[in-house]
Amino acid sequence: MCDEDMVTNPRYTALAALLELAEEKRDSIAEALDEVHRLMSDRGVWTGPTTATQFGEDVEYRKNDLPGLADNLIEEIRDALSSTPEEVRRDELGHTGPL
Amino acid sequence: MSGDYSSISVDGLNDLIAAMMSGNRKLSSGLATLRSRMQDESVSTQVFTGIDTIAEWIDLQIPGLERRRNMVIALLGDEPTSTQIRIDEPIPFDSPEEAEQHGRDMAAPFLESGVFDEEYFDSLMADFEPYMNDPDVMAGFYLALGPELAERLPDMLYQSGTDDGARYVEQFSVGLAAAMNADNVLGHSSDYRDEFKGFREHFMEPTEHPSMAWGRLALLQFGDFDGWWVAHVARNNVLETFEGEEGEFTDFRHSIIPEMLGLPTDTAALAFNVLGNNPQAARFALDSWSDLSLEEYADRVYGMQQSLGTGDDIAEGFGQALVAGSGASEDPPDKGMFASEFAFTTILALGRFDDTPWPMREPMSQIATAYAEELLVGSFTLDARARESSMDAPDNFDLPPGLDPAFYLSPEATYRFLHGFAHEDRYFEGFDAAVEELYESVTSDALAADLQATENDERDPGYFERAMNMFGTLAGLQYQAAHDVRGNMDAQEEQRRAFLQRTLSELLTLSPTPPIPGKKVLVDYGWKLTKITVGRLTKSWANESGGRVDELEMEMYQGRLLYDYMIADTLLQNGYPHTEPIPPNLVNDSGDGLRDPAEIADDPDLWTEFYEWVDSNQEGWDERPHRPPFDEKFEDAMAHLDSGDGNRADGIAGETDWDSSVR
Structure with missing residues (x-):
């Protein structure tokens, strides 16, 4: 089989672009509650013994979850990309999905 | 959650709501393209479950935050939106x-x-x-x-x-x-x-x-x-x-x-x-x-x-509308630009009327109380005597330090306004209390400035005397206004005598009160004493002493003595130097000032001794050539007070033409 029969795998290209997009979004997801958390840590915004404190804690643990969720999302795409050949035979075009 | 509360600022909560909305957008609509393309490429979107849960949680919290923000806005009143306001938790209703x-x-x-x-x-x-x-x-x-x-x-x-x-x-x-x-x-x-x-x-x-x-x-x-x-x-x-x-x-x-x-x-x-x-x-x-x-x-x-x-x-x-517009209904009064311009216009407008209807008297008294400093400065007659009322200071208008009036009334405008509520003593109560505070600070600051100037080898600016002119003239104008509107002089004199007796009685029972460190007890009565000296009821023991006096005359002398005593005490308290030591009968226990007035008020011999001691301080100081001797400073202050109260106030009242507009 000569090299001319191998072409770039469009799915690989799409997943690579998807990975790039996900990586661009990574910080936006991971830091989505950072400003809320910062404000709740500021004594001048909302304080109180129970409701406000509970809300602050709810924000904090969700804020702490977000970086992991963002990374998982990227990992999911990276896994799909790594299991996808970069090139395929021309005659396989149209069958580029997971085998 | 009994006892729970929230302390919230509107600004803070607005920021928090905006941050929550932004966070929600980032986790929902901000990821729509990524999610759809992952689905297109058959990549698992299982991980979105966690993200969606957080986005939904954020979305659910926002109405509760808006509820609290709205409740706090309503409680804010005139406070700035950065103020922390407390509300009880749990709040009624979870959303607006x-x-x-x-x-x-x-x-x-x-x-x-x-x-x-x-x-x-x-x-x-x-x-x-x-x-x-x-x-x-x-x-x-x-x-x-x-x-x-x-x-x-x-x-x-x-x-x-x-x-x-x-x-x-x-x-x-x-x-x-x-x-x-x-x-x-x-x-x-x-x-x-x-x-x-x-x-x-x-x-x-x-x-x-x-x-x-x-x-x-x-x-x-x-x-x-x-x-x-x-x-x-x-x-x-x-x-x-x-x-x-x-x-x-x-x-x-x-x-x-x-x-x-x-x-x-x-x-x-x-x-x-x-x-x-x-x-x-x-x-x-x-x-x-x-x-x-x-x-x-x-x-x-x-x-x-x-x-x-x-x-x-x-x-x-x-x-009441005029009181509000003048900022006088606020506590403390709003004397900002808009309120004080309105007050200035109001004072001139109401001063136009010789006869003020009774429902207006209390409002005028409230405005006067809020603008006591302006009415005091309006009584200053040593500079720009013929000035017109203005929002700006007249030329060469040299006030004692610490006074910063919002506007400058002419002496006549001042008299006219005081005239509007001089019908009963009760209308003067709030105003007098405000002037009393000014008396303490203005006389003290004025003396300090005089001493500082002569300390620097400069001529004595005479701010203390200027202050005496203002207070004396103001007291005289009040007296003249009351005299004019009350008509019944016997009744008026009766009221003034009662005021004199009340003040004396207050002062002469001061001694059982333990002295408060730094508290100038006698000066606290400075304005009241100024007012009783202008009632034409008091007589100077220094000038008229001698002979038997009856009980009524005794009160008249006591009134003037206490005023003079207070002036001497003010000079001493503010560190004005004297060359002659205070006589043993008059010196206090710490040796640096005069005895409590209550201790000498019933003994005319001690009064005589007091005036003789003041008179004896004629010598100046070689190293402070511009500083007047104690007695000269004392006499000058008295002269300014008496001329302010007497000739000047009488002249202002006498020259007022109620048919003409207010200058």
Whole structure:
């Protein structure tokens, strides 16, 4: 089989672009509650013994979850990309999905 | 969660809501493309479950945050939006929408025909009262009701015959303000400001029906409404007509009953009352947008006061509106640019009238109390004696340090204004208390500045004497004003004698009070002593001593002695040096000042000794050639006080021509 029969795998290209997009979004997801958390840590915004404190804690643990969720999302795409050949035979075009 | 509360700032919560919305967007719509492309590429989107859960949680929290923000806005009053406001938790209703719906449910019966009797209102208001500061509930109530029904509420209340109508109309008013002040600028829930547009416009529609105007104005009596809007409602419903050619012949009464729900039925009185509760509205309505000058307004109001049955109500309301516009109803008084310009105009306008109707006297006294410093400076006659009143300082006007008046009255304008409320001593009480505070600070600062100047080998600027001129002239002007308006001199002298006796009695019982460190006990009475010296009741022991004196004369001498004693004490307390040691009979235990006045007041021999000691301090200081000897400083201060009180005040009062305008 000569090299001319191998072409770039469009799915690989799409997943690579998807990975790039996900990586661009990574910080936006991971830091989505950072400003809320910062404000709740500021004594001048909302304080109180129970409701406000509970809300602050709810924000904090969700804020702490977000970086992991963002990374998982990227990992999911990276896994799909790594299991996808970069090139395929021309005659396989149209069958580029997971085998 | 008993005992739970939230402490919240509006600014902080607005930032928090904005941050929550932004976070929600980042986790939902901000990821829509990524999610859809992952689905297109058959990549598992299982991980979105966690992200979606957080985004949904954020979305669910926002209404609760908006509820709290709205509740705090209504409680804010005039405080800045950065102020921390406390509310109890848990809050009623979890979202603005739920709270609004409750308000709509409360209003629903009014939309159907029914009997709105006493029982109905009592039951409604039991539910209404807990929410009258809740903007969401109140917005629901008033938006459902609409402006046409809302303006009829006070009348319906009155018709119901309820005994609690006065309280209920106040609650309706507070509730309407709570609803109209909530400004939901961040969307998500409704924007009440937009929704109330029609409501605002309806109330601003001119009406010639006193009953409609009365209902509108009754609803605006108590709440804290936007000044611009209130001014328009008051003007369009009443004051435009009041200012017109037919104004003085128009009957503004809604009903022949003098009072309904504790409010005057005269809509002109009610319009002024509304302005009396809203300083900014008072300035807009009576000054910025008015076709009449304040002097013309007063002229018309005073005319009605004498000719109409409800004229007293009109004058009373007008007075309160002027107090509000002048910033004198605030605590502490608002003496900012707008308020003080209005106060300046008011003082000149009201000073035009020789005869001030009684309902105006208390308001004038309130304005005088707020602007005591300006009236004190208005009494300064050593510079620019022939000045006209102005917002700017006259040329070469050398005031004692520490005085920074908002405007500069002429001595005549000062006298004219004092004349307006000099009818009874009680009107002077607040004003005198304010002058008393000024007395303590101004005399002390003035002496310090004089001492500093001579310390620096500069000539003595004589600020202490200048201060004495002001206080003496002011006391004299008050005396002259009271003299002129009270007419019955015997009664007046009787009152002044009672004041002298009261002050002496207060002072002479000071000694049992343990001295407070740093507290200048005698100086605390400085202004009162100044006033009793101008009553022409006191006599100087220094000049007239000798012979037997009866009890009455003894009081007269005591009054003057205590004043002189206080001046000497003030000089000593402020470190004014003297060359001759204080005689053993007069020196206090610590050896650095005079004995308590109560200890010498009953012994004329000690008085004589006191005056002789003061007189003995004739020597100056070689190293401070510009510093006057103690006795000279003392005598100069007295001379300025006496001439201010005497010739100058007499001259100002005597030269006042009530037929001419105020300069």
